[in-house]
Amino acid sequence: MQNKQEIEINTSTEEKIKDAARRVFMKKGYAATRTRDIAEESGFNLSLINYYFRSKEKLFDIIMLEHIKMFASSIFGLVNDPTTSLYEKIELLVSHYIDMLIENPDLPIFVLNEIKENPEALIGRLALDGRQGPVYLVKQWQELAMAGKVPTINPAHFLLNLMSMTVFPFIGGPIFRNRTGMDMATFNAMMEERKKLIPMWIKGMMAV
């Protein structure tokens, strides 16, 4: 009787509420979300949110932590893989992020916005999850730099460009689609194209 409920997978009430909360928080942000919205979205009663999660804030914390992990830690293995070249890493990074962003287009603006509103509480966790120690990707860059195979400008520019070109189209997506009259399917196809284009452009920038 007691261990029966431990076996349950993703259809438990608790999990359903979390799923609903994820959707509502993502759409409206923390402050604009009412626990009543989450209850309605989940199909369960308002009081169950407090029964399972104590408070709106605790529920939000759990979900936010999951998102931050999704953003950061999933790429840890990738950038530390000694068997792939720097260029291959760039290709894999871009491809990985674009896949994730097509699935969750609202994720970046949600995370970045909540971090902006509450930096102390959230950036600390993000750092925790970034793991310490040297990243293999950085080593590879430094080797290229010493060999004079890479421009002398601050390498952070390239990292910024990589993230910019990958992530920003999703953040500006709603406006962009509105201004160009582009539908979602065409937009996503364009993002798929960018999996190959972005590494190519970055490569071009990095050529001395």
Add this chain to the structure above:
Amino acid sequence: MQNKQEIEINTSTEEKIKDAARRVFMKKGYAATRTRDIAEESGFNLSLINYYFRSKEKLFDIIMLEHIKMFASSIFGLVNDPTTSLYEKIELLVSHYIDMLIENPDLPIFVLNEIKENPEALIGRLALDGRQGPVYLVKQWQELAMAGKVPTINPAHFLLNLMSMTVFPFIGGPIFRNRTGMDMATFNAMMEERKKLIPMWIKGMMAV
């Protein structure tokens, strides 16, 4: 007596409340902002907000409209100037935006986030302000394309890249600075560098 107050410039109570509201809304977003915060920030009494603006929402609308205009309409003349080349337009655009973003680093995430939460209400206005009719910048691009001087991929990619590389560093700025331990002055200096780098990179991408 009646026309005296028309001459007042930016030090009226109304304007001070608007300034305060701009700051608080920008920092916390619409939902998380309390009219009390605005009152406190302005140095005036809570009730004056309703006296001058009827409601929190109306005050927000006014400010948001100003921001959207700032974003969109200030570049109208620039992209329609027949006397500058396409490349010069890119340089001017990047330079213009980076200046604005150094002044108002929180502006993009604020505007993009509020638009995401309330697209119907806000995107319509943005379109209004975008003015109709052909943009000279687009004509110049098409001429280059017909002359085969530009790659065959969707030109929207370049527009996206331009905006991405210009705007995104400010959106991701807090995280970026935290991860790299970079201070604000160094960050801004890096953004200044990008005024020259971004047009150069875009030019490289556009070469066939």
Add this chain to the structure above:
DNA sequence: GTCTATATACGGATAGAC
């Protein structure tokens, strides 16, 4: 125009029945 005091509504959280 600007303030104090207050009406009114809303949202998070809990008590308690089932």
Add this chain to the structure above:
DNA sequence: GTCTATCCGTATATAGAC
């Protein structure tokens, strides 16, 4: 575990004095 009913703090908005 899940529901109904309700409490209570907080936030917007307004009435009315000065």
